[in-house]
Amino acid sequence: KQEVTQIPAALSVPEGENLVLNCSFTDSAIYNLQWFRQDPGKGLTSLLLIQSSQREQTSGRLNASLDKSSGRSTLYIAASQPGDSATYLCAVLWGYQKVTFGIGTKLQVIP
């Protein structure tokens, strides 16, 4: 069964700290992996998309890496800010256009 797991479920850090969110998946035959941000009660905002042939993607203070062989991806957030507080979701595309999400990591950045 193709599953996506995110650890930790929740994380609280002081402002300015660098942090890493983890995503693991059970089948390495992925097409791509996408990281999203979700604010409470809102939709999903795409942060980074990593194709299966890529190892990492960067956007501003965010860096996502992909290691297919170990079934892992990490989202690195540098110099965290209170505005980064949200739930971060990892989504894996295996089958054709069928996406499986993790349960998310709820991040709180304390001023």
Added chain:
Amino acid sequence: DAGVTQSPTHLIKTRGQQVTLRCSPKSGHDTVSWYQQALGQGPQFIFQYYEEEERQRGNFPDRFSGHQFPNYSSELNVNALLLGDSALYLCASSLMGASTEAFFGQGTRLTVV
């Protein structure tokens, strides 16, 4: 570019009723997927529409049905609503292809009472 738009934003229905949710994809996109997100959970794939046909389906009963129009917009219909259908319903649009980025709307919050 308005991005992906969904309507309505909030909806309250009574158990046993039927509901229709609507989605307009991002300009240039031809594929629409629907997801159900229960509180505290990740989104669950319901189905996907491309060229006005259902192409993929998740593990949801036949009470959940959909439609895609020639302009690529889409509807999600749920019949015989149950309390457990209360959730945030998300629409995602993309271009048909194996590795394209998906863009999500803000969702419709459905409450069944």
